[in-house]
Structures are given as structure tokens and as C-alpha cells.
Amino acid sequence: MEALAAPRAGRRPLGGPEKLGLTAPRRSSRNPRVKISGVKGMNDILPGAVARWQQIERAAREVFALYGYREVRTPVVEPFALFARGVGEATDIVNKEMYVFEDKGEEKLALRPEGTAGTVRAYIEHGAHVEGPQKWFYLGPMFRRERPQKGRYRQFHQIGVESFGVAEPSMDVEQVAMLDDLFRRLGVVPHLELNSVGDGSCRPAYLSELREFLRENAAALCDDCRERTGKNPLRVLDCKVAACQPTLEKAPRLADRLCDGCRGHFEAVKRGLDDLGVRYEENPRLVRGLDYYVRTAYEFTSDALGSQSAVAGGGRYDGLVETLGGPPTPGIGFALGEERLALILEASGRPAPEERPEVFLVAADEEGRREVMRRAAELRRAGIPCDLDARFGKLKAQFKQAERVGARYALVLGGSEAATGQAKLKDMQTREETPLDLSGLAARLRPSARGS
Ligand code: HAM
Numbered sequence: 001m002e003a004l005a006a007p008r009a010g011r012r013p014l015g016g017p018e019k020l021g022l023t024a025p026r027r028s029s030r031n032p033r034v035k036i037s038g039v040k041g042m043n044d045i046l047p048g049a050v051a052r053w054q055q056i057e058r059a060a061r062e063v064f065a066l067y068g069y070r071e072v073r074t075p076v077v078e079p080f081a082l083f084a085r086g087v088g089e090a091t092d093i094v095n096k097e098m099y100v101f102e103d104k105g106e107e108k109l110a111l112r113p114e115g116t117a118g119t120v121r122a123y124i125e126h127g128a129h130v131e132g133p134q135k136w137f138y139l140g141p142m143f144r145r146e147r148p149q150k151g152r153y154r155q156f157h158q159i160g161v162e163s164f165g166v167a168e169p170s171m172d173v174e175q176v177a178m179l180d181d182l183f184r185r186l187g188v189v190p191h192l193e194l195n196s197v198g199d200g201s202c203r204p205a206y207l208s209e210l211r212e213f214l215r216e217n218a219a220a221l222c223d224d225c226r227e228r229t230g231k232n233p234l235r236v237l238d239c240k241v242a243a244c245q246p247t248l249e250k251a252p253r254l255a256d257r258l259c260d261g262c263r264g265h266f267e268a269v270k271r272g273l274d275d276l277g278v279r280y281e282e283n284p285r286l287v288r289g290l291d292y293y294v295r296t297a298y299e300f301t302s303d304a305l306g307s308q309s310a311v312a313g314g315g316r317y318d319g320l321v322e323t324l325g326g327p328p329t330p331g332i333g334f335a336l337g338e339e340r341l342a343l344i345l346e347a348s349g350r351p352a353p354e355e356r357p358e359v360f361l362v363a364a365d366e367e368g369r370r371e372v373m374r375r376a377a378e379l380r381r382a383g384i385p386c387d388l389d390a391r392f393g394k395l396k397a398q399f400k401q402a403e404r405v406g407a408r409y410a411l412v413l414g415g416s417e418a419a420t421g422q423a424k425l426k427d428m429q430t431r432e433e434t435p436l437d438l439s440g441l442a443a444r445l446r447p448s449a450r451g452s
Helices: 050-066 080-086 116-125 169-186 203-216 223-231 242-249 260-275 338-347 366-381 395-404 415-420 441-445
Strands: 077-079 100-102 108-111 134-143 155-164 191-196 294-301 310-316 331-337 359-363 386-388 409-413 422-427 433-437
Touching: 050 134, 050 155, 050 169, 050 338, 077 080, 077 116, 080 108, 080 116, 116 134, 116 155, 116 331, 155 169, 155 338, 169 191, 169 260, 169 294, 169 310, 169 331, 191 260, 203 223, 260 294, 294 331, 310 338, 331 338, 359 366, 359 395, 366 386, 366 409, 366 415, 366 441, 395 409, 409 415, 415 422, 433 441
Parallel strands: 359 386, 359 409
Antiparallel strands: 077 108, 100 108, 134 155, 155 331, 191 294, 294 310, 310 331, 409 422, 422 433
């Protein structure tokens, strides 16, 4: 696990009680004197809260590099048709939640609701298949017009990976294990639920059987379930309404009707996870909200999240590259929600690493100001984070600012320090002062030189 820095003594994250900066009053008006607030469900992540995001992204980059994944960056705007065809027109994501707009009479465009379709488009468009199997990762904002609540936003951030060109179950195992590694590195252990959603040879017959069962039992199901029975019967299994549960428990299970190929694949994935000590629970009712999945489907969930319990989800999509116009290419990937992971980390009480200045330089007098500017430049060139209050007010005000930014030490410099080359270094927590020779200042202030 990554070593975390001690919480900063002074500086508070901006943005109110929710440390993650995920709550903000929303008001807007055309009245020019009323302040304009951000868009509902789209949040600012303010300095102080950003450390959490950086911690997550740093850990992801480190773990992905260990597994040979390389970063790809694709646009946030894509043709609407990409998602309609890729994610599926019958899904809530495409049907109800996408931000779609016309680009001045040109083609219909959409803000990306997820990263897989765009990544697959880029893979095809740039002919990446000729290079053999590829492992790519991405991070960035996604957009879904959902009803905002804790853990569910209209702009949210995903860290996702996609692996192209390998159909073997070892890839599924490696990828799930990688995500498990990432969670471990961050010190959280969400619960892994695993299923096989079959493929083109076993799913159609199962869907007919399921649809028939749902029609026969329609009276015991909620309106949503009844509506989905025709269009997307698998999603009915995902219903959380309590009254539907006794019926859905009795629904035919795809796990019992997998073809030999899918069953063999599923068994190999489970065996591989067992070999690597990755714990999971089989959930035959786990279906995902996107249409492209075949065989392996999984989610990591956490109790810390309340009703939006999935922190990450993924699975195999062996037909997607072909559906989007590329050569037949197996694929598998996952995405995790950064906001949700940040909430879990926050709930676990684990401090976010802090970046605070090592030293705050305080000017005692007019001559001290020039000395502070010179010394700050010297320290920064040597890679030592330091800060100063460029307003150069009273000593007390400068010390107050040193406290606010959480500096570990303060160094007061004035005409006499500049003349003698001797100063005092004050520990901002203990208030202890130690004499300091200003020659070779950077070397003396390096944390390793002080044994910390
Ligand atoms: P997804 O399950 O739709 O999968 O989203 C992945 C994760 O994004 C979720 O587990 C959740 O943590 C986060 N998430 C989704 N919607 C929201 C929201 N409105 N607010 C906050 N967080 C949210 C996908 O998107 C697939 N593209 C994953 C994948 C990659 N499958 C294969 N490759």
C-alpha cells in the first residue's frame, strides 16, 4: 500500500462540509446581478479535495503500468450513432440519459456517457489491431443525465481500461486481479460480484425463456419490470423493488443454461481468480446496463456508497469491435467511478496525501523581502516546496498565512540574517526554533538531511 502523508495541520479543503467538493448550492438566473451557479449534478472539485483524486489517479497509473496498459485520450464528444450502436438503443444510458445535440445541421453528437465505445472507435479508426493485442486505459469525465444523488452525478469521472485481441479467460482473470490490486493499494476492499451473461449461442434461447416467465408473472412485477420485459428482459433481473424479489428469485437462471463454450470460459475465470486469491461471489442476477457484454460480467460494490453501490463494473465484449465496423476482435474492460471511490476512501477515514510547503519564508523587514525572494528561488530550483506571503505585511500576518497553508517550518529573514548568514528555523507545530546556517540552505532543508 502507498504510504500516505500526515494530514495537513492548517489548510482546510474548500467547498463546505462535504470534503469532496460534491455538494454545492445551485441557483441560477438571467438577472445579471444574481450569481450564476454550476449545472445541477456537475461538480467543482476544489483545491484541497483534488488531492483525493490525484491519489486515486496516481495509484491507477502505477498499477496499470505494472500490467502493461498504456494511456489513450479520446474526445468527450462523439457521434450519437456510436453510442446508439455500441452501448445499445434499448439501454437507459442511450435512451434516457445522454446529452445529445445537433452541431449546426451536421450529424447528431453526444457527450460521452462512458468510455468504451469511443475507445473502440479509436482502436478501429487507427487500425490498432495490426499491432497485435492492445491494453489501453483512460480517465476523464463522462456525462449521464441521471437524477443526482449521493454517488450519482451528471458529470462524473471514470478510470477505465480496455484490452483488445485476447479471447482467453486468462485476460479476464488478469484484468479483474489488476482492479483488485488497485483497490488494495488504496486500502479499500470492495466486494466482487461475478457472472456470465452468455453469448450469441446460448443467450437468445434464454431470453425467450426469461421473457415468457416474466410475461406469465407480470402481475407480480412492478411497472418498470413490465416495461422492460419486451425491450430488455435481462435488465428486469436487476430490479431492486422489494415486491418483485420473490418472483425474480424464481426466474430461470442463465448460469444454468450457458453453452459449453461460455460455461468453460466462466469456470476458467473462476479457477484463475481462485489461483490468484481474488475473492468473489457469483451473482446469477448480475446484468450490466450496457448491451455489449458477453460471457464475463462483474461489479465491485461497497456498503459505504448507499444505494449507488457499484464502484466499478466491467466485462467482456467480444462482438463490439465488429459491431462498430472493425475486424472481429475480442475485448474486455472495466471502468471505476472516481467520485464513488473517493467517497469510499473518505468514509474509511484514510487521509488524502497532502502537498504542503516544507518552508514558509517570512520577511522581517524591507531588506528581508529581497532575501525571501532570493531564497525562495534558490529552494524552488532545488525542488523544495516553499511559499511566502507576497503581500509582505506584518510578521504576525505572515505567520498566519504560513499556518493557513500548513507549512512545516517558517524561516524569518531580515537584514541581520542576510548580513550574518545565520537564521532560525521554526517548527510550526512545536514552535521550537533551531539555528540554521543559510549557506547551502537547500541542502540543509531537504527532508532527508533532517532525518524526516
Ligand atoms: P458502468 O457500470 O456504466 O460501466 O460505469 C462504471 C462505473 O462508473 C460505475 O460502477 C460507477 O462507479 C461509475 N458511474 C456510472 N454512472 C455514474 C454516475 N451517474 N455518477 C457517478 N458515477 C457513475 C461502464 O461505463 C462501462 N463502459 C465499463 C466497461 C469498460 N466495460 C467494459 N469496458
